Amino acid sequence: MPSAPELAFTRRSLLQGSLAALALGGSAGALAGCGSSDSSSGGGGKTVSIGSNYSDAGVKSAFAAVVADFNKSSGLSAKVNTVDHNTFQNKIQTYLQGTPDDVFSWFAGYRMKFFAAQGLASPIDDVWDKIGDSFPDSIKNAAKADDGHYYFVPLYNYPWVMNYRQSVFDEHGYSVPATWDDLMALCQKMKSDGLTPISFADKDGWPAMGTFDILNMRINGYQFHVDLMAHDESWTDPKVVKVFDTWKELFPYYSSGPNGLTWEEGAQDLQNKKAGMMFQGAGQVGQQFSKENLADLQFFPFPEIDSAYPIDSGIDAPIDGFMMSKKPKNKAGATKFLEYLGTAKAEAAYLASDPTDVGTASDYDQSSYNQLQKDSADIISKTKNIAQFLDRDTRPDFAYPVVQNALQQFINDKDSAAAAKSLEDQAKTIFV
Amino acid sequence: MVAIPLVVDLVFIWGPALATIVLSFTDATGAAPIHWVGTKNYHTLAEVDPSFWPAVRHNAIWLGVFILIATPLGMLFAVLLDRGLQGSRIYQSVIFLPVMLSLALIGIIWQVIYTTNGGLLNTLLGHGDGGGVDFLGDPSINLWAVLVEATWRQAGYVMILYLSGLKAVDLALKESAALDGANGWQTFRYVVFPVLRPVNVVILVVTVIESLRAFDLVYITNQGGIGLQLISAMITQQITGPGNRIGYGSALGVVLLLISLVPIVAFLVQQFRKEDES
CATH class of the missing domain: 1.10.3720.10 (MetI-like)
Incomplete structure (x- = not known):
């Protein structure tokens, strides 16, 4: 998922997409107030400062509820410094090198590992001694950096899946495809029924990354995904070319002109029954559906391509959570806060008004979930490896604009070899 | 009275411009130590980056x-x-x-x-x-x-x-x-x-x-x-994006600066010539 600024921001806004450009211009400097504001809590004390990018009104108040609950139960006083989502991500390097808050919001994956490796975050194994039992192994692995220590406490996530409308499947007698051949046959059938088999929209530049990820994991496995993202494997490897070649088989079944369509338009095609399926974050599509239609929205995991990598071997389910900065002013308090965050109770407090994302703790009380959330939690818990989405699993300067542009170029000219070569040439200049 | 605008000009225009030129020969990212990389950034933009010439x-x-x-x-x-x-x-x-x-x-x-x-x-x-x-x-x-x-x-x-x-x-x-x-x-x-x-x-x-x-x-x-692709959009993607490739973005900035100098110099030359005539 979109952790590029505009993207994460986009998902939660009304005037999606277009506002991102505004935020870019309007919020520069907002971060200046962050981090340096709290100097009262030298060594211990009761104050814990939290740097948060949960800047949209809805998530901001949801997070405030979590913090209020923590303050009540712990007797400490946690203070939130909220910074605009875009600005926070764009300035994170400078922020972490200055005087960051004790605890800060961030993402799992390469982006977490990157700061852990630079020593800009503190290991929090002691936190995980307390909260470890509440999480499945897939989530635990996602919270560890390369040195084997924990650096991250997850809050929520959502899976990337093939979305469809149950009523459309019922009407035409379609069944959920289990393999690539099934998928091709289903697409063919949908096409002859006058549907766009797969709604595909990449104007925003990141949705295509989800398709690349899942094809790569289905064809080459989770570990290859991780190694490729870290550039330990070459993009010109025939395995990568095979991903692109396989992808080309989907294009006849895609919407026309995907580079000009926003993913919101793509989701509307699914809602309006013009398209049969859409590979996208379950929560993202759900947000575009009206309340009445939401109950009709279903999904299935992307079908198996190579039996060596079955459907439960890996999916993208990007996790948002928190980390501890390198020299927290109040380490004991920060530890306490992270321990609190790593409970089903805190996750539930945060997700109370969120109808699409799901908590990451295994003992999360799912009675408040709608069907979509139940299915999301189910697929995540059954999957052995949770990938974090391309832009979070690789260097941000490689994901944007390099991969983004290369995938759009590939969508346009469908030249597998050229895409692989261009990506490798540029990767060499960035991963040094 | 000319002094104040002059200082402002130096501090806010020529200072950053010169800094950009210096940074364009480094691998600055905003984090980690900065290294000199010679003309590598220019080589990358001219030979590797598929967006530059477009x-x-x-x-x-x-x-x-x-x-x-x-x-x-x-x-x-x-x-x-x-x-x-x-x-x-x-x-x-x-x-x-x-x-x-x-x-x-x-x-x-x-x-x-x-x-x-x-x-x-x-x-x-x-x-x-x-x-x-x-x-x-x-x-x-x-x-x-x-x-x-x-x-x-x-x-x-x-x-x-x-x-x-x-x-x-x-x-x-x-x-x-x-x-x-x-x-x-x-x-x-x-x-x-x-x-x-x-x-x-x-x-x-x-x-x-x-x-x-x-x-x-x-x-x-x-x-x-x-x-x-436009040069200014590339600079924005590189510098203000999550990647913070400041060194590389600066190289793009220098290219834009050089291009901008052409009309500016042409304009100034013409102005001065006219002043000479009159």
Whole structure:
């Protein structure tokens, strides 16, 4: 998922997409107030400062509820410094090198590992001694950096899946495809029924990354995904070319002109029954559906391509959570806060008004979930490896604009070899 | 009194410009120690980055369209409105409106017009159900689609600038031209246009500047992705994006600086020559 600024921001806004450009211009400097504001809590004390990018009104108040609950139960006083989502991500390097808050919001994956490796975050194994039992192994692995220590406490996530409308499947007698051949046959059938088999929209530049990820994991496995993202494997490897070649088989079944369509338009095609399926974050599509239609929205995991990598071997389910900065002013308090965050109770407090994302703790009380959330939690818990989405699993300067542009170029000219070569040439200049 | 602007100029313009040049020879990212990398960044942009040469070409096309179409169109609007058409204030407001609209709104307006998904234009072309022309996504045409947006805005801008110039033209000049039997075009070409020389220079400079720093429209379309690469958009992606490739972004900035120097030097040379003559 979109952790590029505009993207994460986009998902939660009304005037999606277009506002991102505004935020870019309007919020520069907002971060200046962050981090340096709290100097009262030298060594211990009761104050814990939290740097948060949960800047949209809805998530901001949801997070405030979590913090209020923590303050009540712990007797400490946690203070939130909220910074605009875009600005926070764009300035994170400078922020972490200055005087960051004790605890800060961030993402799992390469982006977490990157700061852990630079020593800009503190290991929090002691936190995980307390909260470890509440999480499945897939989530635990996602919270560890390369040195084997924990650096991250997850809050929520959502899976990337093939979305469809149950009523459309019922009407035409379609069944959920289990393999690539099934998928091709289903697409063919949908096409002859006058549907766009797969709604595909990449104007925003990141949705295509989800398709690349899942094809790569289905064809080459989770570990290859991780190694490729870290550039330990070459993009010109025939395995990568095979991903692109396989992808080309989907294009006849895609919407026309995907580079000009926003993913919101793509989701509307699914809602309006013009398209049969859409590979996208379950929560993202759900947000575009009206309340009445939401109950009709279903999904299935992307079908198996190579039996060596079955459907439960890996999916993208990007996790948002928190980390501890390198020299927290109040380490004991920060530890306490992270321990609190790593409970089903805190996750539930945060997700109370969120109808699409799901908590990451295994003992999360799912009675408040709608069907979509139940299915999301189910697929995540059954999957052995949770990938974090391309832009979070690789260097941000490689994901944007390099991969983004290369995938759009590939969508346009469908030249597998050229895409692989261009990506490798540029990767060499960035991963040094 | 000259000292203060001079200091401001040095601190806020030449300081950053020089810093940019220095940074362009490093691998600065905002984190981690900075290393000298020689001309590697320039090598990367010229030989590896698939966006760079398209960006240079697109900037040149942008300038060409502005000089040949957008600016003359704005001048035409101004001249027509200056003749005191009925309701000219309404026309003025309508044509100037795009300049005042917020970017978010402009993005939405043109998405609605251009999209293949039941967009206005594709519906008029008979492709309301999809399958029409992918104006914003197809890299062989999306630059032209965005240039229509840019012209739509630039023409209004130039119109207002030019209109204020036209208002200042002595009516007696036009009357005597008319008495001498000049028609509308001749009056404009041989009387009004030369009189407006200072305004023309301003408009030319504005046009060149707007073309070189063109950025916002492509950014709201696809963040300067395929078909819409521009140097300024590339700089933004590299420096302000999550990647913080400041060294590489600075190299792009230096290229833009060098390109910008061409019209600036040409302009200054001409100015100085004129001063010498007079």
